[in-house]
Amino acid sequence: MLKNRVIPCLLLQNQGLVKTIRFKEPKYVGDPINAIRIFNEKEVDELIFLDIIASKVGRSPNFEILQNIVGECFMPLCYGGGISRLEDIQKIFSLGVEKISINSFALKNIDFIKQASEIFGSQSIVVTIDVKKNFLEKYKVYDHTRNKITDIDPVEFAITTQEMGAGEILLNSVDRDGTQGGYDIDLITKITNVLSIPVIAMGGAGKIDDFVDAVKKGNASAVAAGSMFVFHGKHRAVLITYPEYQELEKRLV
C-alpha cells in the first residue's frame, strides 16, 4: 500500500455516476457497477462513493445500489450520502462497507458524530467538509443541500469534528471541484495544521504533481480525485484511468 493513499471518488446521482464542476453541471459518466469493476481490476487501494442527491432530497442511502456495489468492490470502500440515523450506519456496515462519511447532517447535528464514533469506532467515521470562499474571499463551510455558503469557519468546524470523535476528514474544495487545476493547498494546510487526525484532500486534482503538492506542501495524509480518474484530454472524454502504481510510489515517497 502507498504511504499516502490515492483514492478515486465517485459521485452517484439517482442510478448513475456523474462528475460535477464546482458542484454544478453534472456530466453522466456511466454505470457504477462497471466503473467499480474497472477500478477493482486496476487494483486501487481504496474508493470513496458519494450519493450527492440523498441528503438534498432528504432520503436514506440507496441500500440496493450499495449492496450491488459492495459485492463488486474488492477494496475498502467509504460511503457517504443521506446518512442521518445510527441504524443507517449499522446497515451500511453490515453490507461490508468499511467507512462511512457524514457531511450535511454533521452541520445539523454535530452530536451525531459523537454517537456514531462511540458506537462504531472513530476509525470508521469520516466527516466530509465542503469548503467554499465567500464574497470576502474567506473560507466557509458550504452546505450542498441548501446550495449555500454558511457562516461556519472550516478550521473551527474541523477541530470540533475531531473532538467529537471523527477518525478522518475528507476536505473538499467546492471552488476547485472538477477544475483539475490543482488542490487548494492553502486550505489544506490550514486544516492539517490544527488537526491530529488524517485529512484527505479533495477538489482540483489534475495530475500526479497535484497529489505531491497536497501531501508535501499541504501535509494531507491522503488524496482523492474524481475528474482525473474519469476524464481524459481536452474533450473531457470519459475514460476510467488510474496512474501506474510504481509511478505513484516513486512520486509519493
Added chain:
Amino acid sequence: MEQGNYQICSRCVMDTTAQEITFDENGVCSFCHFFDEKIKPDWHRDKSGYQKLQKIVKKIKDYGKNKEYDCIIGISGGVDSSYLTYFAKKILGLRPLVFHVDGGWNSELAVKNIENLIKKLDIDLFTYVVDWEEMRDLQLAFFKSGVANQDVPQDHAFFAMLYKYATQYNIKYVLTGGNLATESILPASWGYNAMDLKHLKAVHKCFGQVKLKTFPTVNFFQYYFYYPYIKGMVIVRPLNYIPYVKSEAMQFLEKEVGWRYYGCKHGESRFTNFFQTYFLPVRFGYDKRKAHLSSLILAGQMTRDEALKELQRPLCDEKAIEEEKIFVSKKLGITVDKFETFLTMPKKTFKDYPSNYRLLQLLRLISDIKRQVRYKWLK
C-alpha cells in the same frame, strides 16, 4: 439439428450450424464460393491496393487541410480498431479524432488499451456514454424476445453515435477497423442487421419498460440516404487495402503501445465476450469462432488444420463464465435463475418481429444490379 445431416466445409471450417450453407460436389461451402466470386476480385492487398488507399488518403488530407481533424475513427479497444488508429496516424499521416462509445460493458483491458494508444500516439479522444438504464432495459428486452443477435443494442448505439457525431462536427471521413481478413464470412442466419431501427424499436416495444429518451439511434433513411448522399459521409476501411494479419498486428501493438489482448475476438466488451463464448453457442449452437477462423483461412492466414485444432479448445473457462453469468445478470438487474430461462425459452428469429428486412433485400438487389451494370460498362 440432427447429427446425420451435419456437414463441414472441406476448405474452411463453416458447417451446417449456419442454416443457409450449401455445399458443392467437392464439399466446398457456399461461403467459400461467395468469397471467391464476390469478395476476392475486389480485394487487393498488394501494391495496387496500397496505391488505391494512398489516393483515398490524399482526398482525406485535402479535405481536412484547415480542419482540426481530417477523419474520425471509432475505437473499441480491440485489435482491429487499435491497429487502425496506429496505422492511420503513424503510417498514413492522418489526423484522426478517436471516438469511443461506452455501452456500459467496457473491460479494464479495453479502457487501458484506449488510454495507452491515445497517450502514445498523442491523439484526441471523444467518448459518448450511453445511459445505462436505457441500455439495460433494451438489452433485457432483446433477451426476452428470444432472438439470436443480442449484440444489436451495443452495435446500433455505437454506429448511430459515431455517424451522428461525425456529421455534427463536420467530419466527412469515417475510418473503421472492419476488415475482410478477419470478417469476410458471417452467416446471416446467426444474427440480424443491427442497424435496423424498426426491428430494434419493435423488440423494445414488446418487452421494454424504460422510455428510450437518449439512446442513440439511426433510422433507415439516415443510414442509407442522409449520411452518404446528403451529408456526403464516406466510410473507409483502410485495413482492406493492406496485408492485414491480426496476429502480427497484436504483437506489434503490444510492443509499440503496451496493448494487451483480451482472450477472444470482441472480448474487449464484457457483454460481447459472454454473449459469443457462452450464450450464443449454448442456446443456438452458433460458434462464432468458425466464421472468424474461416475468414482467416480464406485470407491465407491460417490453415484448415490449425483452425480445426483451435475449435477443439473449449469456448470458455467454465468457472470464469459462471462468474460472468452472475455479473451479467446483476448488471441487467435480474436473478441468475431468470437469466437461465433465456437460455431455454422458445427460439425466435428476427422475422418474428417487425423489421425493414424486405426493404433491405430490395436495396441489396438494386445495389447488385448497379454493380453488374457497372461491370458491363467497364468491359
